[in-house]
Amino acid sequence: MSGRRLFPKPDPSLLVLSSLAGGPKHGYALMKDVEDFARVTLGPGTVFGCLARLEERGLVEALEPEDRRHPYRLTGAGATALEQQLAELQRVTSTGATRLGATRGRLSNGPAGAHT
Amino acid sequence: MRGPGRDALGAARLPLAARCALGAYPLWRRERYGKDQESFLEELAGDHRPLGRAVLDLAVGSVRVRLRPVGMPQTAGAWRDRARASITWATVPALLALLLVSAIEQHSFGSATDAGTGALLSTGGRVAADAMTSIAWASIVMIVLLLIGWALVGRLAGTVARGRVGKRWLLLVTAPLVCGVVEIALSFLQTLEGHVVLVVGGHSLVDYRHPLAAQLLSVAWDAVAVAGLLSVFGVVLAARSAEVRVGDLRGGVWLSQATAVVLFLAALASIAWGLGVTHQPPTPRADLIGSGSGLRPWTGVQTSIAAEWPLVSAGLAVISVVTARAALVARRSYNTARELLAIGS
Numbered sequence: 333m334s335g336r337r338l339f340p341k342p343d344p345s346l347l348v349l350s351s352l353a354g355g356p357k358h359g360y361a362l363m364k365d366v367e368d369f370a371r372v373t374l375g376p377g378t379v380f381g382c383l384a385r386l387e388e389r390g391l392v393e394a395l396e397p398e399d400r401r402h403p404y405r406l407t408g409a410g411a412t413a414l415e416q417q418l419a420e421l422q423r424v425t426s427t428g429a430t431r432l433g434a435t436r437g438r439l440s441n442g443p444a445g446a447h448t
Numbered sequence: 449m450r451g452p453g454r455d456a457l458g459a460a461r462l463p464l465a466a467r468c469a470l471g472a473y474p475l476w477r478r479e480r481y482g483k484d485q486e487s488f489l490e491e492l493a494g495d496h497r498p499l500g501r502a503v504l505d506l507a508v509g510s511v512r513v514r515l516r517p518v519g520m521p522q523t524a525g526a527w528r529d530r531a532r533a534s535i536t537w538a539t540v541p542a543l544l545a546l547l548l549v550s551a552i553e554q555h556s557f558g559s560a561t562d563a564g565t566g567a568l569l570s571t572g573g574r575v576a577a578d579a580m581t582s583i584a585w586a587s588i589v590m591i592v593l594l595l596i597g598w599a600l601v602g603r604l605a606g607t608v609a610r611g612r613v614g615k616r617w618l619l620l621v622t623a624p625l626v627c628g629v630v631e632i633a634l635s636f637l638q639t640l641e642g643h644v645v646l647v648v649g650g651h652s653l654v655d656y657r658h659p660l661a662a663q664l665l666s667v668a669w670d671a672v673a674v675a676g677l678l679s680v681f682g683v684v685l686a687a688r689s690a691e692v693r694v695g696d697l698r699g700g701v702w703l704s705q706a707t708a709v710v711l712f713l714a715a716l717a718s719i720a721w722g723l724g725v726t727h728q729p730p731t732p733r734a735d736l737i738g739s740g741s742g743l744r745p746w747t748g749v750q751t752s753i754a755a756e757w758p759l760v761s762a763g764l765a766v767i768s769v770v771t772a773r774a775a776l777v778a779r780r781s782y783n784t785a786r787e788l789l790a791i792g793s
Contacts, residue, residue: 359484360491375502376488377509380481384519400483 341372348374348382349391349406349414356395356405359383386410462489462499469503472510474517474533476526527785528694534778535697538704541767542590543677545711548763549587549718572727579721586714591628593707596699627676634669641665694785701782704775711771715764722757 351357351365359379367373374382383404386392391410394402406414462470466489470482485506492502514533520526641662 359488363488373501375505375509376485376492377502377505377507377512379488380485381509381512381518384477384481384513388519397483399487401487402484 342370344374344378344382345386346414346417347372348379348386349410349417352392352404352406353411353414356403358398358401358403360401362404462486462493463503466499466503466506469506469510472507473513474520474526475529476520477513477517480519522788524694524785524788527781527788528692528697531694531697531701531778531781531785532692534774534781535700535704537774538771538778539594539700539707540680541770542594542707542711543680545714545764545767546587546590546594548760548767549583549590549714551760572724574724575727576721576724579717579724582717583714583721586710586717589710590707590714593703593710594624596703623679624676627672627679630672631669631676634665634672638662638665638669694782694789697778697782697785701775701778704771704778708768708772708775711764711768715761715768718757718761718764722761725757 347366347370348362350369351362354365357365359376363374363376363379383392387394387404389409390407391413392404393407394404396402470478470485470489473482473485489499489502489506493499514537517530520530641657
């Protein structure tokens with residue numbers, strides 16, 4: 333079995349937006365938060381690359397710097413974009429979970445059931 | 449929002465690799481996110497977490513930003529800086545290409561196809577010989593282009609010398625040019641020192657009157673070549689520190705495009721040389737060696753197969769692609785900077 337992940341890591345932009353949905357954070361705090369809830373470690377190049385992209389699209393904005401670091405927060409447009417993206421993911425996960433439940437039910441009926 | 453590692457910041461001094469990765473970002477990006485990124489690394493170090501992956505991530509991020517400058521301010525200054533960085537990327541790798549090209553030229557087959565061997569060459573061998581001639585010309589043109597480029601940067605040196613960095617930059621930026629002149633002088637001395645021994649069959653070897661002096665000259669040539677290449681980094685740094693106007697970059701844009709074309713042709717010639725030389729069957733290198741009454745039999749066989757050509761050609765192709773892209777970006781950035789300047793942005 334290869335060591336490569338079957339599914340790629342979640343999109344860093346989605347992780348950053350999700351983290352900022354919990355309140356403004358600076359880069360390092362954001363990385364630690366993502367690590368806590370998604371078990372994904374984002375490097376500084378990725379974090380600030382995402383923030384630059386999101387800032388350019390008006391989805392996040394920088395606040396006044398605190399001790400050399402800018403905290404970033406979600407804008408209204410960012411909240412809407414995150415909501416839409418999460419709704420799409422929700423559709424996929426709920427459909428997958430429902431179908432998986434049905435498949436597990438069929439599998440538990442025995443091997444013959446799996447082919448019907 | 450205070451990070452847990454913040455208290456240890458005083459002791460956390462960033463290693464050189466981290467500072468280099470931070471410095472690899474364009475100026476506009478450093479001004480916008482530089483302190484945030486630095487602070488990120490300091491907090492990471494303060495938490496006693498390894499910096500290696502973070503530094504690598506930063507380095508990759510800097511390449512991405514240079515390829516796709518997301519969030520770059522639409523000002524003439526920012527586009528001018530992008531044009532300047534692209535000119536550097538389009539011309540400095542040409543030095544590496546010169547090394548690769550000289551590797552081909554040093555190959556025995558390269559120096560053995562000058563004259564008189566036509567009868568021994570197959571079609572492949574003739575293709576290789578023609579390609580070798582093209583490569584030799586390409587390398588001469590590249591050297592001339594780089595010397596012109598250095599001369600242009602020399603103009604920048606005046607700007608730099610007036611600035612805060614002082615006159616030592618003037619020495620640094622003119623060093624490649626000085627090294628080039630010394631190289632030519634050393635080559636001339638080597639020619640005086642050695643005399644060519646003709647070999648029957650058209651091949652040639654060089655014999656030296658004073659082997660020790662010849663060896664010293666050879667070592668000096670290599671040392672000056674290395675010094676010249678290293679001093680190019682000085683040129684890059686000087687160009688980075690200099691305050692240039694958009695109009696000053698016109699020559700650099702032209703130089704980038706010319707370098708890209710020459711490198712592309714050199715890469716094609718290298719592939720043709722490799723294919724040709726691979727299809728040239730082994731030939732007797734010479735029947736006799738020596739000159740005048742010193743002729744003696746020599747039974748060496750030239751295999752004519754250059755096993756390294758795919759690597760050299762791949763290297764030239766990669767450098768050619770990097771240069772071509774950088775030259776395109778340099779031209780676009782230069783044009784954008786001029787347009788923005790015209791509308792007063």
